Amino acid sequence: MKEDIAKSSSLGSRPVANNRYWRLLEAAPDGIVEVDDSGRIVLLNSQVEKMFGYRREELLGKSVEMLMPERFRGRHPAHREQYRAHSVIRPMGSGLDLRAVRADGTEFAVDINISPFEGETGGSVVCAIRDVTDRRLAEEEIRNLNLSLEQRTRDLAVINSELEVRNRQVEKADRLKSNFLTTMSHELRTPLNAIVGFADLLARQTAGPLTQKQERFVGNVKESSRHLLSLVDDILDISKIEAGCLDLKFESFSLSVAVDEVLSTLRPLAAAKEIDLTTDLSVDLTLHADRLRVRQVLYNLLSNAIKFTPAKGSVRLVSRANGSVIHISVIDTGIGIPPEENEKIFEVFHRYLTPTQHVCEGTGLGLSITRLLVEQHGGKIWVESEPGKGSQFHLTMPGSRDPVR
Numbered sequence: 001m002k003e004d005i006a007k008s009s010s011l012g013s014r015p016v017a018n019n020r021y022w023r024l025l026e027a028a029p030d031g032i033v034e035v036d037d038s039g040r041i042v043l044l045n046s047q048v049e050k051m052f053g054y055r056r057e058e059l060l061g062k063s064v065e066m067l068m069p070e071r072f073r074g075r076h077p078a079h080r081e082q083y084r085a086h087s088v089i090r091p092m093g094s095g096l097d098l099r100a101v102r103a104d105g106t107e108f109a110v111d112i113n114i115s116p117f118e119g120e121t122g123g124s125v126v127c128a129i130r131d132v133t134d135r136r137l138a139e140e141e142i143r144n145l146n147l148s149l150e151q152r153t154r155d156l157a158v159i160n161s162e163l164e165v166r167n168r169q170v171e172k173a174d175r176l177k178s179n180f181l182t183t184m185s186h187e188l189r190t191p192l193n194a195i196v197g198f199a200d201l202l203a204r205q206t207a208g209p210l211t212q213k214q215e216r217f218v219g220n221v222k223e224s225s226r227h228l229l230s231l232v233d234d235i236l237d238i239s240k241i242e243a244g245c246l247d248l249k250f251e252s253f254s255l256s257v258a259v260d261e262v263l264s265t266l267r268p269l270a271a272a273k274e275i276d277l278t279t280d281l282s283v284d285l286t287l288h289a290d291r292l293r294v295r296q297v298l299y300n301l302l303s304n305a306i307k308f309t310p311a312k313g314s315v316r317l318v319s320r321a322n323g324s325v326i327h328i329s330v331i332d333t334g335i336g337i338p339p340e341e342n343e344k345i346f347e348v349f350h351r352y353l354t355p356t357q358h359v360c361e362g363t364g365l366g367l368s369i370t371r372l373l374v375e376q377h378g379g380k381i382w383v384e385s386e387p388g389k390g391s392q393f394h395l396t397m398p399g400s401r402d403p404v405r
């Protein structure tokens with residue numbers, strides 16, 4: 001084989017096509033070049049012609065340095081000498097970004113594997129050259145992506161630490177707000193109680209008779225200061241719950257007794273609107289909860305139901321036990337709530353009133369307190385409603401197996 005190849009290559013002509021070994025060389029995917037000990041090209045396959053844009057005759061017998069960019073040519077003979085001293089099969093310039101140059105002067109990226117070879121004229125070297133332009137581009141792209149990823153990770157770390165600082169500021173502001181509200185509410189309650197008390201005294205005419213006009217005015221003072229007092233109470237409740245300072249006094253008590261207590265205050269309201277107010281507490285259930293707070297929850301839900309149900313409608317309170325959980329529902333035939341409001345109505349100060357609907361009294365605190373209280377008991381509250389048909393407020397509360405005290 002050696003003779004065949006050597007003969008054909010030294011002649012600079014294309015080797016005979018039926019030579020099996022030559023065809024093997026031609027079939028190789030890489031460009032193959034044999035370089036003799038003086039650095040001259042003595043053999044090449046047609047991949048090299050395609051890759052570099054030279055004809056075979058233009059390369060045979062020429063210095064191999066012509067295939068590399070000019071800036072590397074000066075140092076190359078020394079590299080060749082070094083290789084001759086330690087000839088092994090290895091990648092050339094491992095880890096280096098090897099470049100080759102085409103006949104038209106354009107450069108491209110290559111990988112070159114070199115191995116010693118017993119040539120015709122002595123020790124030569126066989127080089128397998130592969131055009132790796134696409135791979136290098138992909139590697140470059142991956143490098144750039146990695147760099148931008150690293151940059152983003154750094155940016156994210158900065159944003160995260162900024163967020164942490166802001167979170168701490170928000171927490172602090174929240175604490176300050178709760179403290180402020182608690183203190184303010186306390187400060188407001190004292191003079192308000194005095195106003196209510198003195199207005200009561202005046203109304204009872206213990207300090208002397210009142211004219212009809214004065215009676216009306218005192219009535220207004222009483223009404224407004226009671227309203228203000230209940231608003232302050234609500235705000236105080238919310239700030240206490242949000243600050244985690246509301247202590248619940250858990251006890252076991254009968255649900256029907258608690259319901260009766262609430263209904264006795266609400267019956268006149270329902271009667272004034274001819275609303276049918278009923279309960280369906282089939283079995284006497286025992287709650288394990290804060291009795292005062294449960295009454296507050298029931299009061300809020302039932303008073304809403306009466307408030308938002310037109311005259312001659314009906315309001316029903318239903319309860320049942322599900323294991324150790326007690327399920328309570330307040331069902332009305334009132335104005336209802338559109339689906340997009342189902343969550344919002346539980347937010348502080350959120351009220352939903354259609355323009356055509358007459359303005360009902362209220363501040364939008366009742367349901368938010370109710371939800372906080374129910375959740376504080378470990379329960380849940382939600383609403384099902386259809387505008388124009390009525391609403392059903394459902395909640396769960398912990399039950400008890402203890403006998404009622």
Ligand SMILES: Nc1ncnc2c1ncn2[C@@H]1O[C@H](COP(=O)(O)OP(=O)(O)OP(=O)(O)O)[C@@H](O)[C@H]1O
Pocket residue numbers: 300304305306308309332334335336337345346350351352353361362363364365366367368391
């Ligand atoms: N049973 C109900 N039927 C229809 N809408 C209701 C019902 N209950 C509550 N809502 C709607 O949810 C809103 C919020 O209720 P919430 O009890 O928090 O406030 P409010 O009753 O308006 O005022 P407050 O309870 O502070 O006196 C109400 O303004 C109303 O739009």
Ligand SMILES: [Mg+2]
Pocket residue numbers: 300303304362365366367
């Ligand atoms: Mg309410």
